[in-house]
Amino acid sequence: MSEYKDFREFYEQELLPDLEIIDRKRKKVDRRVITVLLITVAVIIVELSLIPKTNDIRIVVPIITGIIGFIIISVFSKSYRQEYKNRIITRITAFVDEGLTYTPEGTIAKSEFVKSEIFPLSCDSFKGEDHFRGKLGKTDIEFSEVVARHKNKRRSGSGTKNDYTLIFRGLFIIADFNKHFRTHTVVLPDAAERLFGKFGQKLQSISPGRGELIRLEDPVFEKEFCVYGDDQVESRYILTPALMQRILTFKRKWNTTVYLSFLDSKVYIAIRMFKNLFETRLFKSVVDYSFMEDNLRFLILLTEIVDDLNLNTRIWTKE
Amino acid sequence: MPYIIIISVVLLILIIGIALYNSLIRKKNDVENAFASIDVMLKKRYNLIPAIVDAVKGYMKHERILLTEITSLRAQALLDDLNNDHRVIIENKIQKGISELFVAVENYPDLKASQNFLHLQGSLNEVEEQLAASRRAFNAAVTLYNNSIEVFPSSIIASMMNYGRRTLFEIPESERENVSGKALLERQ
Numbered sequence: 204m205s206e207y208k209d210f211r212e213f214y215e216q217e218l219l220p221d222l223e224i225i226d227r228k229r230k231k232v233d234r235r236v237i238t239v240l241l242i243t244v245a246v247i248i249v250e251l252s253l254i255p256k257t258n259d260i261r262i263v264v265p266i267i268t269g270i271i272g273f274i275i276i277s278v279f280s281k282s283y284r285q286e287y288k289n290r291i292i293t294r295i296t297a298f299v300d301e302g303l304t305y306t307p308e309g310t311i312a313k314s315e316f317v318k319s320e321i322f323p324l325s326c327d328s329f330k331g332e333d334h335f336r337g338k339l340g341k342t343d344i345e346f347s348e349v350v351a352r353h354k355n356k357r358r359s360g361s362g363t364k365n366d367y368t369l370i371f372r373g374l375f376i377i378a379d380f381n382k383h384f385r386t387h388t389v390v391l392p393d394a395a396e397r398l399f400g401k402f403g404q405k406l407q408s409i410s411p412g413r414g415e416l417i418r419l420e421d422p423v424f425e426k427e428f429c430v431y432g433d434d435q436v437e438s439r440y441i442l443t444p445a446l447m448q449r450i451l452t453f454k455r456k457w458n459t460t461v462y463l464s465f466l467d468s469k470v471y472i473a474i475r476m477f478k479n480l481f482e483t484r485l486f487k488s489v490v491d492y493s494f495m496e497d498n499l500r501f502l503i504l505l506t507e508i509v510d511d512l513n514l515n516t517r518i519w520t521k522e
Numbered sequence: 523m524p525y526i527i528i529i530s531v532v533l534l535i536l537i538i539g540i541a542l543y544n545s546l547i548r549k550k551n552d553v554e555n556a557f558a559s560i561d562v563m564l565k566k567r568y569n570l571i572p573a574i575v576d577a578v579k580g581y582m583k584h585e586r587i588l589l590t591e592i593t594s595l596r597a598q599a600l601l602d603d604l605n606n607d608h609r610v611i612i613e614n615k616i617q618k619g620i621s622e623l624f625v626a627v628e629n630y631p632d633l634k635a636s637q638n639f640l641h642l643q644g645s646l647n648e649v650e651e652q653l654a655a656s657r658r659a660f661n662a663a664v665t666l667y668n669n670s671i672e673v674f675p676s677s678i679i680a681s682m683m684n685y686g687r688r689t690l691f692e693i694p695e696s697e698r699e700n701v702s703g704k705a706l707l708e709r710q
Contacts (some may be wrong), residue, residue, distance in 0.1 A: 382651070418662050435662070436559050440655035519648045 213298055214495055221290045222490045225483075228283050233486055234280045243272030253393060280485065287483040291328075292498065299502045302337040307481075309334030309345045311375050319464040319471035321389060322370045323412065327354035331375075333481045339506055340515040341522075346376040348480060348506060349473075373459075373476035374505070380441070380470045381514050383429045383521050386433035389442055390463040391448065392431035398505065443464050446512065453511045456504075468521065470512065542676045546685065549667040553688060556660035560691075563653040564599075566615070570649060571616075574642050578623065581633040585626050591617040620646070654658045657691045664688045 247265045254261045288307035296305040310331025317326055334347035352367040395403035408416045413431040417438045424447040433440030442450075454461045460475040481498060483489055509515055575589050582589065593629050598604075599612045624643075633639055669678035 228559070382648075418666070420658065420662070435556070435659040436652070436655050439658045439662075440652050443651070475642065519651060520644045 208300065210496065212494065213435060217294060217494050218291060218495060219490070222495075225283070225287050225290065226488055226490050227481070228286065228398055229485065229489060232280050232283045236276050236485060239272055239275050239279070243268060246421070265312045284483050288333075288481065289490075289491065291495070295337050296335065297494070298383055299499065300337060300339060300506055302304055304336055306334045306336075308332060309336075310349065311345055311377060315377055315471070316349060316375060317376060319389075319466060320387065321391070321462045321464045321471065321473050322351070322369050324353040324368065326351045326359060326370060328367060335502075335505070339509045341517055342379045342381075342514040344376065344378040344509060346374055346377075349373065349375040371475065372386050374472075374474040374480075374506070376470075376472040376474070376508060377389040378472070378509065380465060380468050381517055381521060382441065382519050383468050384437050384441055384465065386437045388417070388430065388432035388438040388465040389413070390428050390430050390442070390465075392462065392482075393425070394462050395429065417442075419447060420444070424448075424451055427451060438465075449512055451502075454509070456511070468517055470514070472508065478499060533564060536677075537649055539679060540681045546667075546670060546676060546680055546683065549663070549670055552663040553660070553667050556629065556656065556663040556690065560653065560656040563656050566649045567616075567646070567653065568600060569598055570593050570642065570646055571620075574620075574623070575610070577636070577642055578627065578630075578633060578641050581630045581636075582626065585623065588619060588622055588626070592623065594614065595619060661690045 227276065229433050246268050250263070250264050250268060254264065285307065288305075291305065293305050302391050310329075310341060311334065313326065316329065329349070329350040331347045334345065336345040338344070350352050351370040353370050355368060357364045358365065393403075393407070395406045407429050409429065410416070414433045415431065415435060417430040417432045417435060419425055419430060419439070421444060428450070430438060432444065439460045450461075450463065452515040457474055462473040462475075464471040480501060484494075571592060575593055578585075581590055595612055595616050599609065599616065604612070627634055627639075670676045671685050671687065
Protein backbone atom coordinates (compact mmCIF):
# COMPACT_ATOMS: atom_id res chain seq x y z
CA MET A 204 0.00 0.00 0.00
CA SER A 205 3.05 2.24 -0.04
CA GLU A 206 1.98 3.80 -3.32
CA TYR A 207 -1.19 5.05 -1.64
CA LYS A 208 0.88 6.90 0.90
CA ASP A 209 2.79 8.40 -2.02
CA PHE A 210 -0.48 9.11 -3.69
CA ARG A 211 -1.67 11.13 -0.74
CA GLU A 212 1.38 13.31 -1.11
CA PHE A 213 0.80 13.54 -4.84
CA TYR A 214 -2.85 14.35 -4.19
CA GLU A 215 -2.05 17.14 -1.77
CA GLN A 216 0.71 18.72 -3.81
CA GLU A 217 -0.39 18.17 -7.38
CA LEU A 218 -4.10 17.51 -7.54
CA LEU A 219 -5.54 19.56 -4.72
CA PRO A 220 -4.97 23.07 -6.21
CA ASP A 221 -6.57 22.03 -9.51
CA LEU A 222 -9.39 20.18 -7.81
CA GLU A 223 -10.26 23.31 -5.87
CA ILE A 224 -10.47 25.35 -9.09
CA ILE A 225 -12.57 22.64 -10.72
CA ASP A 226 -14.81 22.42 -7.70
CA ARG A 227 -15.57 26.14 -7.90
CA LYS A 228 -16.70 25.54 -11.50
CA ARG A 229 -18.77 22.56 -10.35
CA LYS A 230 -20.68 24.78 -7.93
CA LYS A 231 -21.45 27.16 -10.78
CA VAL A 232 -22.56 24.27 -12.96
CA ASP A 233 -24.67 22.88 -10.11
CA ARG A 234 -26.52 26.18 -9.79
CA ARG A 235 -27.18 26.27 -13.52
CA VAL A 236 -28.34 22.66 -13.55
CA ILE A 237 -30.79 23.32 -10.73
CA THR A 238 -32.14 26.38 -12.58
CA VAL A 239 -32.58 24.40 -15.80
CA LEU A 240 -34.24 21.55 -13.90
CA LEU A 241 -36.68 23.89 -12.20
CA ILE A 242 -37.52 25.65 -15.46
CA THR A 243 -38.03 22.33 -17.23
CA VAL A 244 -40.35 21.04 -14.52
CA ALA A 245 -42.28 24.30 -14.52
CA VAL A 246 -42.66 24.23 -18.31
CA ILE A 247 -43.85 20.62 -18.19
CA ILE A 248 -46.47 21.47 -15.56
CA VAL A 249 -47.71 24.38 -17.65
CA GLU A 250 -47.83 22.19 -20.75
CA LEU A 251 -49.82 19.52 -18.94
CA SER A 252 -52.32 22.02 -17.67
CA LEU A 253 -52.75 23.83 -21.00
CA ILE A 254 -53.03 20.91 -23.40
CA PRO A 255 -56.42 19.20 -23.25
CA LYS A 256 -56.49 15.61 -22.03
CA THR A 257 -57.85 14.24 -25.28
CA ASN A 258 -55.00 15.60 -27.37
CA ASP A 259 -52.24 13.18 -28.43
CA ILE A 260 -49.46 15.74 -28.01
CA ARG A 261 -50.16 15.87 -24.27
CA ILE A 262 -47.57 13.10 -23.80
CA VAL A 263 -45.20 14.01 -26.62
CA VAL A 264 -44.62 17.67 -25.82
CA PRO A 265 -43.58 17.19 -22.14
CA ILE A 266 -41.22 14.38 -23.19
CA ILE A 267 -39.60 16.65 -25.78
CA THR A 268 -39.31 19.38 -23.17
CA GLY A 269 -37.64 16.94 -20.79
CA ILE A 270 -35.15 15.87 -23.48
CA ILE A 271 -34.32 19.50 -24.29
CA GLY A 272 -33.75 20.16 -20.58
CA PHE A 273 -31.44 17.14 -20.37
CA ILE A 274 -29.46 18.29 -23.43
CA ILE A 275 -29.01 21.78 -21.97
CA ILE A 276 -27.77 20.26 -18.69
CA SER A 277 -25.24 18.05 -20.46
CA VAL A 278 -24.00 21.01 -22.54
CA PHE A 279 -23.50 23.02 -19.34
CA SER A 280 -21.61 20.27 -17.60
CA LYS A 281 -19.56 19.22 -20.63
CA SER A 282 -16.73 21.73 -20.34
CA TYR A 283 -16.47 21.05 -16.64
CA ARG A 284 -16.31 17.27 -17.23
CA GLN A 285 -13.69 17.75 -19.93
CA GLU A 286 -11.57 19.92 -17.73
CA TYR A 287 -11.77 17.40 -14.92
CA LYS A 288 -10.69 14.57 -17.20
CA ASN A 289 -7.93 16.54 -18.88
CA ARG A 290 -6.45 17.92 -15.72
CA ILE A 291 -7.06 15.23 -13.14
CA ILE A 292 -7.41 11.83 -14.78
CA THR A 293 -4.51 12.57 -17.13
CA ARG A 294 -2.27 13.22 -14.14
CA ILE A 295 -3.45 10.19 -12.21
CA THR A 296 -2.63 8.17 -15.34
CA ALA A 297 0.90 9.53 -15.42
CA PHE A 298 1.20 8.81 -11.71
CA VAL A 299 0.29 5.15 -12.26
CA ASP A 300 2.67 4.66 -15.16
CA GLU A 301 4.72 7.14 -17.18
CA GLY A 302 4.32 4.93 -20.23
CA LEU A 303 0.55 5.32 -20.28
CA THR A 304 -1.31 8.08 -22.12
CA TYR A 305 -4.92 9.05 -21.67
CA THR A 306 -7.38 10.44 -24.22
CA PRO A 307 -10.76 11.29 -22.64
CA GLU A 308 -12.66 11.31 -25.94
CA GLY A 309 -10.74 8.42 -27.49
CA THR A 310 -11.80 4.82 -27.83
CA ILE A 311 -10.44 1.54 -29.10
CA ALA A 312 -11.18 1.11 -32.80
CA LYS A 313 -14.53 -0.42 -33.71
CA SER A 314 -12.71 -2.61 -36.23
CA GLU A 315 -10.66 -4.18 -33.44
CA PHE A 316 -13.79 -4.82 -31.39
CA VAL A 317 -15.44 -6.51 -34.36
CA LYS A 318 -12.28 -8.41 -35.31
CA SER A 319 -12.07 -10.06 -31.89
CA GLU A 320 -15.28 -11.96 -32.80
CA ILE A 321 -16.25 -12.23 -29.16
CA PHE A 322 -19.79 -11.12 -29.85
CA PRO A 323 -21.56 -12.74 -32.79
CA LEU A 324 -24.24 -10.03 -33.26
CA SER A 325 -23.28 -7.40 -35.84
CA CYS A 326 -22.22 -4.17 -34.20
CA ASP A 327 -24.24 -1.27 -35.63
CA SER A 328 -23.70 1.38 -33.01
CA PHE A 329 -20.35 1.76 -31.32
CA LYS A 330 -19.35 4.35 -28.76
CA GLY A 331 -16.49 4.62 -26.37
CA GLU A 332 -14.55 6.99 -24.16
CA ASP A 333 -11.67 7.10 -21.67
CA HIS A 334 -9.02 5.57 -23.86
CA PHE A 335 -5.68 4.57 -22.35
CA ARG A 336 -2.72 3.39 -24.36
CA GLY A 337 0.86 2.58 -23.57
CA LYS A 338 3.62 0.12 -23.05
CA LEU A 339 3.78 -1.62 -19.70
CA GLY A 340 7.09 -3.42 -19.53
CA LYS A 341 7.31 -5.28 -22.82
CA THR A 342 3.60 -5.31 -23.43
CA ASP A 343 1.69 -2.88 -25.64
CA ILE A 344 -1.72 -2.34 -24.19
CA GLU A 345 -4.77 -0.18 -24.83
CA PHE A 346 -8.19 -0.09 -23.24
CA SER A 347 -11.30 2.01 -23.15
CA GLU A 348 -14.91 2.00 -22.13
CA VAL A 349 -17.14 0.70 -24.87
CA VAL A 350 -20.87 0.51 -25.56
CA ALA A 351 -21.83 -1.60 -28.56
CA ARG A 352 -25.34 -2.12 -29.85
CA HIS A 353 -27.02 -4.19 -32.51
CA LYS A 354 -29.79 -2.73 -34.66
CA ASN A 355 -32.95 -4.78 -35.01
CA LYS A 356 -35.15 -3.95 -37.96
CA ARG A 357 -38.78 -4.69 -37.35
CA ARG A 358 -41.57 -4.33 -39.80
CA SER A 359 -44.59 -2.74 -38.27
CA GLY A 360 -47.50 -1.87 -40.48
CA SER A 361 -46.38 0.49 -43.21
CA GLY A 362 -42.73 1.14 -42.30
CA THR A 363 -39.80 -0.47 -40.56
CA LYS A 364 -39.03 0.28 -36.96
CA ASN A 365 -35.51 0.17 -35.54
CA ASP A 366 -34.58 -0.67 -32.03
CA TYR A 367 -31.24 -1.49 -30.48
CA THR A 368 -30.09 -4.49 -28.44
CA LEU A 369 -27.14 -3.97 -26.14
CA ILE A 370 -24.29 -6.27 -27.19
CA PHE A 371 -21.74 -5.13 -24.68
CA ARG A 372 -21.11 -2.39 -22.18
CA GLY A 373 -17.90 -2.30 -20.20
CA LEU A 374 -14.16 -2.26 -20.60
CA PHE A 375 -12.44 -3.53 -23.69
CA ILE A 376 -8.73 -4.27 -23.52
CA ILE A 377 -6.27 -5.14 -26.27
CA ALA A 378 -2.81 -6.33 -25.23
CA ASP A 379 0.14 -7.95 -26.86
CA PHE A 380 0.29 -11.66 -26.01
CA ASN A 381 3.59 -13.25 -25.03
CA LYS A 382 3.53 -15.96 -27.71
CA HIS A 383 3.11 -16.01 -31.47
CA PHE A 384 0.12 -17.79 -32.89
CA ARG A 385 -1.70 -17.93 -36.20
CA THR A 386 -5.20 -19.18 -35.45
CA HIS A 387 -8.11 -17.82 -33.48
CA THR A 388 -9.26 -18.94 -30.03
CA VAL A 389 -12.13 -17.49 -28.00
CA VAL A 390 -12.85 -18.03 -24.32
CA LEU A 391 -16.49 -17.34 -23.50
CA PRO A 392 -18.46 -17.53 -20.27
CA ASP A 393 -20.11 -20.90 -20.07
CA ALA A 394 -23.81 -20.72 -19.43
CA ALA A 395 -24.78 -24.05 -21.01
CA GLU A 396 -22.51 -26.28 -18.98
CA ARG A 397 -23.33 -24.62 -15.69
CA LEU A 398 -27.06 -25.04 -16.33
CA PHE A 399 -27.23 -28.41 -18.05
CA GLY A 400 -23.98 -30.20 -17.12
CA LYS A 401 -22.97 -32.92 -19.58
CA PHE A 402 -25.88 -32.17 -21.85
CA GLY A 403 -24.71 -28.56 -21.92
CA GLN A 404 -21.36 -29.75 -23.23
CA LYS A 405 -23.15 -31.43 -26.10
CA LEU A 406 -24.98 -28.18 -26.81
CA GLN A 407 -21.69 -26.27 -26.89
CA SER A 408 -20.29 -28.45 -29.64
CA ILE A 409 -23.09 -27.27 -31.93
CA SER A 410 -22.11 -23.65 -32.28
CA PRO A 411 -22.08 -22.40 -35.85
CA GLY A 412 -19.28 -20.08 -36.93
CA ARG A 413 -17.26 -20.59 -33.77
CA GLY A 414 -14.63 -23.15 -34.79
CA GLU A 415 -14.11 -26.38 -32.89
CA LEU A 416 -15.02 -26.83 -29.27
CA ILE A 417 -11.82 -27.19 -27.24
CA ARG A 418 -12.27 -29.42 -24.21
CA LEU A 419 -9.68 -28.54 -21.62
CA GLU A 420 -8.56 -30.67 -18.75
CA ASP A 421 -9.09 -28.19 -15.93
CA PRO A 422 -12.62 -28.98 -14.63
CA VAL A 423 -13.03 -25.68 -12.77
CA PHE A 424 -12.05 -23.72 -15.87
CA GLU A 425 -14.38 -25.85 -18.01
CA LYS A 426 -17.27 -25.02 -15.71
CA GLU A 427 -16.68 -21.30 -15.94
CA PHE A 428 -15.66 -20.98 -19.57
CA CYS A 429 -16.28 -22.51 -22.92
CA VAL A 430 -13.47 -22.42 -25.47
CA TYR A 431 -13.65 -22.48 -29.26
CA GLY A 432 -10.66 -22.52 -31.56
CA ASP A 433 -9.54 -23.16 -35.11
CA ASP A 434 -6.79 -25.51 -34.01
CA GLN A 435 -6.91 -27.98 -31.12
CA VAL A 436 -3.15 -27.87 -30.55
CA GLU A 437 -2.64 -24.12 -30.90
CA SER A 438 -5.53 -23.32 -28.54
CA ARG A 439 -3.81 -25.47 -25.94
CA TYR A 440 -0.48 -23.85 -26.76
CA ILE A 441 -2.09 -20.55 -25.76
CA LEU A 442 -4.18 -21.86 -22.88
CA THR A 443 -1.58 -23.63 -20.78
CA PRO A 444 -2.69 -25.00 -17.39
CA ALA A 445 -0.92 -22.02 -15.80
CA LEU A 446 -2.80 -19.48 -17.95
CA MET A 447 -6.12 -21.20 -17.26
CA GLN A 448 -5.48 -20.73 -13.55
CA ARG A 449 -4.56 -17.11 -14.12
CA ILE A 450 -7.73 -16.46 -16.11
CA LEU A 451 -9.83 -18.02 -13.34
CA THR A 452 -8.17 -15.84 -10.71
CA PHE A 453 -8.59 -12.80 -12.95
CA LYS A 454 -12.29 -13.53 -13.39
CA ARG A 455 -12.77 -13.87 -9.64
CA LYS A 456 -10.88 -10.66 -8.99
CA TRP A 457 -13.22 -8.67 -11.24
CA ASN A 458 -16.28 -10.68 -10.23
CA THR A 459 -18.15 -10.06 -13.47
CA THR A 460 -18.55 -11.61 -16.89
CA VAL A 461 -15.24 -11.81 -18.74
CA TYR A 462 -14.63 -12.73 -22.38
CA LEU A 463 -11.25 -13.36 -24.03
CA SER A 464 -10.20 -13.70 -27.60
CA PHE A 465 -6.75 -14.63 -28.86
CA LEU A 466 -6.01 -13.42 -32.36
CA ASP A 467 -2.98 -12.13 -34.31
CA SER A 468 -0.68 -12.77 -31.33
CA LYS A 469 -2.81 -10.42 -29.22
CA VAL A 470 -5.30 -10.93 -26.45
CA TYR A 471 -8.65 -9.12 -26.48
CA ILE A 472 -10.45 -8.94 -23.16
CA ALA A 473 -13.99 -7.73 -22.62
CA ILE A 474 -15.07 -7.03 -19.04
CA ARG A 475 -18.78 -6.44 -18.66
CA MET A 476 -19.49 -3.46 -16.44
CA PHE A 477 -22.34 -0.99 -16.10
CA LYS A 478 -20.58 1.67 -14.09
CA ASN A 479 -19.31 4.68 -16.01
CA LEU A 480 -15.70 5.07 -14.94
CA PHE A 481 -13.41 8.09 -14.56
CA GLU A 482 -16.38 10.47 -14.38
CA THR A 483 -16.81 13.55 -12.29
CA ARG A 484 -19.88 14.14 -10.18
CA LEU A 485 -22.49 16.81 -9.64
CA PHE A 486 -23.87 18.09 -6.33
CA LYS A 487 -20.94 16.69 -4.38
CA SER A 488 -17.48 18.10 -3.95
CA VAL A 489 -14.69 16.60 -6.04
CA VAL A 490 -12.14 17.78 -3.49
CA ASP A 491 -12.27 14.38 -1.91
CA TYR A 492 -9.29 12.12 -1.39
CA SER A 493 -11.20 8.84 -1.38
CA PHE A 494 -12.94 9.78 -4.64
CA MET A 495 -9.53 10.30 -6.27
CA GLU A 496 -8.19 7.14 -4.70
CA ASP A 497 -11.00 5.14 -6.29
CA ASN A 498 -9.85 6.34 -9.70
CA LEU A 499 -6.30 5.38 -8.88
CA ARG A 500 -7.25 1.96 -7.59
CA PHE A 501 -9.25 1.25 -10.68
CA LEU A 502 -6.49 2.28 -13.02
CA ILE A 503 -3.99 0.15 -11.11
CA LEU A 504 -6.38 -2.79 -11.31
CA LEU A 505 -6.47 -2.35 -15.08
CA THR A 506 -2.73 -2.11 -15.52
CA GLU A 507 -2.31 -5.20 -13.36
CA ILE A 508 -3.82 -7.23 -16.20
CA VAL A 509 -0.34 -7.46 -17.68
CA ASP A 510 0.90 -9.22 -14.53
CA ASP A 511 -2.31 -11.13 -13.96
CA LEU A 512 -1.97 -12.82 -17.34
CA ASN A 513 1.83 -12.81 -17.18
CA LEU A 514 2.14 -11.00 -20.48
CA ASN A 515 5.62 -9.63 -19.80
CA THR A 516 7.25 -13.04 -19.56
CA ARG A 517 8.93 -13.55 -22.91
CA ILE A 518 10.81 -16.83 -22.69
CA TRP A 519 9.49 -18.09 -26.00
CA THR A 520 10.43 -16.92 -29.47
CA LYS A 521 8.39 -13.71 -29.24
CA GLU A 522 10.66 -10.93 -28.02
CA MET B 523 -48.90 -52.57 -42.16
CA PRO B 524 -46.66 -54.73 -39.90
CA TYR B 525 -44.11 -54.80 -42.72
CA ILE B 526 -43.89 -51.03 -42.76
CA ILE B 527 -43.25 -50.96 -39.01
CA ILE B 528 -40.58 -53.66 -39.26
CA ILE B 529 -38.90 -51.94 -42.21
CA SER B 530 -38.87 -48.57 -40.46
CA VAL B 531 -37.44 -50.05 -37.27
CA VAL B 532 -34.71 -51.82 -39.27
CA LEU B 533 -33.98 -48.61 -41.18
CA LEU B 534 -33.79 -46.60 -37.96
CA ILE B 535 -31.36 -49.08 -36.40
CA LEU B 536 -29.30 -48.99 -39.57
CA ILE B 537 -29.15 -45.20 -39.60
CA ILE B 538 -28.18 -45.05 -35.93
CA GLY B 539 -25.57 -47.75 -36.57
CA ILE B 540 -24.05 -45.81 -39.47
CA ALA B 541 -23.98 -42.60 -37.43
CA LEU B 542 -22.23 -44.31 -34.53
CA TYR B 543 -19.80 -46.02 -36.89
CA ASN B 544 -18.91 -42.72 -38.56
CA SER B 545 -18.47 -40.93 -35.28
CA LEU B 546 -16.13 -43.68 -34.03
CA ILE B 547 -14.06 -43.46 -37.21
CA ARG B 548 -13.87 -39.69 -36.82
CA LYS B 549 -12.74 -39.99 -33.22
CA LYS B 550 -10.12 -42.58 -34.11
CA ASN B 551 -8.80 -40.28 -36.86
CA ASP B 552 -8.67 -37.38 -34.42
CA VAL B 553 -6.47 -39.50 -32.17
CA GLU B 554 -4.14 -40.39 -35.07
CA ASN B 555 -4.05 -36.78 -36.09
CA ALA B 556 -3.17 -35.60 -32.61
CA PHE B 557 -0.46 -38.24 -32.39
CA ALA B 558 1.02 -37.01 -35.65
CA SER B 559 1.20 -33.47 -34.28
CA ILE B 560 3.27 -34.75 -31.35
CA ASP B 561 5.60 -36.35 -33.84
CA VAL B 562 6.03 -33.06 -35.69
CA MET B 563 7.03 -31.33 -32.49
CA LEU B 564 9.44 -34.10 -31.50
CA LYS B 565 11.13 -33.75 -34.90
CA LYS B 566 11.44 -30.01 -34.34
CA ARG B 567 13.13 -30.74 -31.06
CA TYR B 568 15.55 -33.19 -32.69
CA ASN B 569 16.46 -30.50 -35.21
CA LEU B 570 17.26 -28.05 -32.46
CA ILE B 571 19.54 -30.38 -30.49
CA PRO B 572 22.63 -30.18 -32.77
CA ALA B 573 22.42 -26.37 -32.79
CA ILE B 574 22.22 -26.26 -29.00
CA VAL B 575 25.11 -28.69 -28.60
CA ASP B 576 27.16 -26.60 -31.04
CA ALA B 577 26.38 -23.40 -29.20
CA VAL B 578 27.38 -24.70 -25.79
CA LYS B 579 30.35 -26.95 -26.50
CA GLY B 580 32.78 -24.06 -26.93
CA TYR B 581 31.99 -22.88 -23.41
CA MET B 582 31.38 -26.08 -21.49
CA LYS B 583 34.50 -27.81 -20.30
CA HIS B 584 33.23 -30.42 -17.86
CA GLU B 585 30.11 -31.62 -19.63
CA ARG B 586 31.66 -33.38 -22.63
CA ILE B 587 30.13 -36.73 -21.67
CA LEU B 588 26.67 -35.24 -21.31
CA LEU B 589 26.92 -33.58 -24.70
CA THR B 590 28.03 -36.79 -26.42
CA GLU B 591 25.23 -38.67 -24.73
CA ILE B 592 22.58 -36.20 -25.90
CA THR B 593 23.92 -36.35 -29.45
CA SER B 594 23.91 -40.14 -29.52
CA LEU B 595 20.40 -40.30 -28.03
CA ARG B 596 19.18 -37.99 -30.75
CA ALA B 597 20.73 -40.26 -33.39
CA GLN B 598 18.95 -43.25 -31.82
CA ALA B 599 15.64 -41.43 -31.72
CA LEU B 600 15.88 -40.71 -35.44
CA LEU B 601 16.12 -44.41 -36.30
CA ASP B 602 12.99 -45.54 -38.12
CA ASP B 603 12.56 -49.04 -36.71
CA LEU B 604 11.99 -47.89 -33.18
CA ASN B 605 9.02 -49.35 -31.33
CA ASN B 606 6.85 -47.02 -29.30
CA ASP B 607 8.00 -48.12 -25.84
CA HIS B 608 11.65 -47.81 -26.73
CA ARG B 609 10.96 -44.44 -28.19
CA VAL B 610 9.33 -43.17 -25.01
CA ILE B 611 12.39 -44.33 -23.03
CA ILE B 612 14.76 -42.48 -25.37
CA GLU B 613 12.50 -39.39 -25.28
CA ASN B 614 12.65 -39.39 -21.50
CA LYS B 615 16.44 -39.68 -21.56
CA ILE B 616 16.71 -36.80 -24.03
CA GLN B 617 14.43 -34.75 -21.84
CA LYS B 618 16.54 -35.47 -18.79
CA GLY B 619 19.80 -34.77 -20.65
CA ILE B 620 18.57 -31.39 -21.88
CA SER B 621 17.40 -30.47 -18.37
CA GLU B 622 20.84 -31.29 -16.99
CA LEU B 623 22.44 -29.29 -19.77
CA PHE B 624 20.39 -26.21 -18.93
CA VAL B 625 21.17 -26.56 -15.25
CA ALA B 626 24.88 -26.73 -16.13
CA VAL B 627 24.57 -23.54 -18.21
CA GLU B 628 24.09 -21.66 -14.94
CA ASN B 629 27.83 -22.14 -14.29
CA TYR B 630 28.82 -20.32 -17.49
CA PRO B 631 27.76 -16.67 -17.32
CA ASP B 632 29.28 -15.86 -20.73
CA LEU B 633 27.27 -18.60 -22.36
CA LYS B 634 24.11 -17.54 -20.56
CA ALA B 635 24.51 -14.03 -21.91
CA SER B 636 25.28 -15.04 -25.49
CA GLN B 637 22.63 -13.94 -27.99
CA ASN B 638 22.85 -17.14 -29.96
CA PHE B 639 22.26 -19.24 -26.87
CA LEU B 640 19.36 -17.08 -25.69
CA HIS B 641 17.78 -17.42 -29.09
CA LEU B 642 18.16 -21.20 -29.03
CA GLN B 643 16.79 -21.35 -25.52
CA GLY B 644 13.73 -19.39 -26.66
CA SER B 645 13.24 -21.76 -29.58
CA LEU B 646 13.54 -24.78 -27.33
CA ASN B 647 11.04 -23.35 -24.84
CA GLU B 648 8.73 -22.76 -27.77
CA VAL B 649 9.02 -26.34 -28.99
CA GLU B 650 8.55 -27.70 -25.47
CA GLU B 651 5.45 -25.59 -24.99
CA GLN B 652 4.02 -26.75 -28.30
CA LEU B 653 4.94 -30.32 -27.47
CA ALA B 654 3.06 -30.03 -24.18
CA ALA B 655 0.06 -28.61 -26.07
CA SER B 656 0.19 -31.47 -28.59
CA ARG B 657 0.25 -34.03 -25.80
CA ARG B 658 -2.71 -32.40 -24.11
CA ALA B 659 -4.60 -32.32 -27.43
CA PHE B 660 -3.76 -36.01 -27.90
CA ASN B 661 -5.01 -36.84 -24.42
CA ALA B 662 -8.24 -34.94 -25.03
CA ALA B 663 -8.80 -36.85 -28.29
CA VAL B 664 -8.03 -40.18 -26.61
CA THR B 665 -10.42 -39.44 -23.74
CA LEU B 666 -13.24 -38.72 -26.19
CA TYR B 667 -12.40 -41.87 -28.13
CA ASN B 668 -12.14 -44.09 -25.04
CA ASN B 669 -15.42 -42.77 -23.68
CA SER B 670 -17.23 -43.53 -26.88
CA ILE B 671 -15.94 -47.08 -27.24
CA GLU B 672 -16.98 -47.90 -23.70
CA VAL B 673 -20.36 -46.20 -23.58
CA PHE B 674 -23.49 -48.00 -24.76
CA PRO B 675 -24.60 -48.23 -27.59
CA SER B 676 -21.45 -47.23 -29.46
CA SER B 677 -19.55 -49.88 -27.47
CA ILE B 678 -21.33 -52.58 -29.55
CA ILE B 679 -20.15 -51.07 -32.82
CA ALA B 680 -16.66 -50.55 -31.35
CA SER B 681 -16.34 -54.19 -30.37
CA MET B 682 -17.51 -55.22 -33.85
CA MET B 683 -14.79 -53.00 -35.31
CA ASN B 684 -12.22 -54.39 -32.88
CA TYR B 685 -11.47 -50.99 -31.43
CA GLY B 686 -9.64 -51.09 -28.12
CA ARG B 687 -8.77 -48.51 -25.50
CA ARG B 688 -5.85 -46.21 -26.22
CA THR B 689 -3.48 -45.20 -23.48
CA LEU B 690 -3.13 -41.59 -22.45
CA PHE B 691 0.19 -39.86 -22.75
CA GLU B 692 1.55 -39.50 -19.28
CA ILE B 693 3.05 -36.09 -18.90
CA PRO B 694 6.18 -36.81 -16.88
CA GLU B 695 6.81 -34.81 -13.74
CA SER B 696 10.14 -33.62 -15.11
CA GLU B 697 8.37 -32.17 -18.13
CA ARG B 698 5.90 -30.27 -16.02
CA GLU B 699 8.87 -28.51 -14.55
CA ASN B 700 10.16 -28.14 -18.07
CA VAL B 701 13.58 -27.68 -19.55
CA SER B 702 15.00 -24.39 -18.56
CA GLY B 703 13.76 -24.83 -15.03
CA LYS B 704 14.43 -21.37 -13.73
CA ALA B 705 13.04 -19.28 -16.56
CA LEU B 706 9.96 -21.37 -16.90
CA LEU B 707 9.26 -21.38 -13.22
CA GLU B 708 8.96 -17.63 -13.37
CA ARG B 709 5.79 -17.93 -15.38
CA GLN B 710 4.06 -20.05 -12.75
